[in-house]
Amino acid sequence: MEVFADRAEAGAQLAERLLDARDPVVLALPRGGVAVALPIARRLDAVLDVLVTRKIGYPAAPELGVGAIAEGGEPVFDLRMLRRLRMTPESVADVVERERRELARRVRAYRGDRPLPPLEGREVIVADDGLATGGTARAALRAVGTAKPAKLTLAxxxxxxxxxxxxxxxxxxxxxxxxxxxxxxxxxxYAHFEQLTDADVLDLLGRR
Known part of the structure; x- marks a missing residue:
């Protein structure tokens, strides 16, 4: 059952629920979260940037997530899933290293050498297009939490x-x-839920 026409419409609806935010920084989880975050940042007249995350997949079936990592943070593992698969975090060390490299590539692609905006003492809104298992969102929230924001909201x-x-x-x-x-x-x-590319992300960020 479709509820949202697309990510932009969903973000516009979310923005109306976030009007109490005080001078927030909006961090989008690429790629799909950027299309949701853009109308939020516009409505709140907020700083918009990306927080890059990567899923850590089970080596035999990479689509099955056993953890995630976000820039500035450490890997966050689904320990129950690892136990079910009779694995440990050490078992996926090669996958973690590969995802670190891809994470670094995407950070360079989206932000170049520019660091994240200052987060300490600020209200931070982390935005994504939805939550299934929540692995990447958890990693993102923990990474942002280490920066000591005044308030941390997931939208x-x-x-x-x-x-x-x-x-x-x-x-x-x-x-x-x-x-x-x-x-x-x-x-x-969503009625329209196309997969976004790096070029789409850069285009959305440029339209802030």
């Missing part, structure tokens, strides 16, 4: 109920428009 249009509940301890506030019982995938709640 997403849609998320699995159990995932949203599991992330509440990672942020001061979670703003989510929809937590459907029959959640199967983020894309099912």
């Amino acid at each position: 997403v249009p849609v998320g699995a109920q159990e995932t949203v509940a599991s992330l509440r301890e990672e942020a001061d506030e979670i703003v989510v428009l929809l937590t459907p019982i029959d959640f199967r995938a983020v894309g099912q709640w």
Whole structure:
């Protein structure tokens, strides 16, 4: 059942729920989160930037996430999943190193040599297009948390109920428009949910 026409519409709806934010920094999780974050930053007249994350996949089936890493943070593992697979964090060290390299490549592609904006003492809104397992969002929130923001908010249009509940301890506030019982995938709640490219991300950032 489609609820949002596209990520931009979802972001515009989220922005109306974030109007109490005081001079926030909006950090988008690329790639899809950038299209959600742009209308939020515009509505709040906020600084917009990206916070790059990468999923850490199970080597035999890379689409199965066993953890994630965000720039400025350490890997965050799904320990229950690792135990189920009879693995340890050390078992995926090669995958972590590969994802660190790809993370660094994307940071250079999206931001060049420019660092993240200062976050200490600021309100920070981390935005993505949805929450399935929540692995990358968790890694992002923990990485931002080390910068000691005044308030840390996670803003997403849609998320699995159990995932949203599991992330509440990672942020001061979670703003989510929809937590459907029959959640199967983020894309099912959008009429248009095309995959974005690095060029799309740069275009969106340039339109701030």
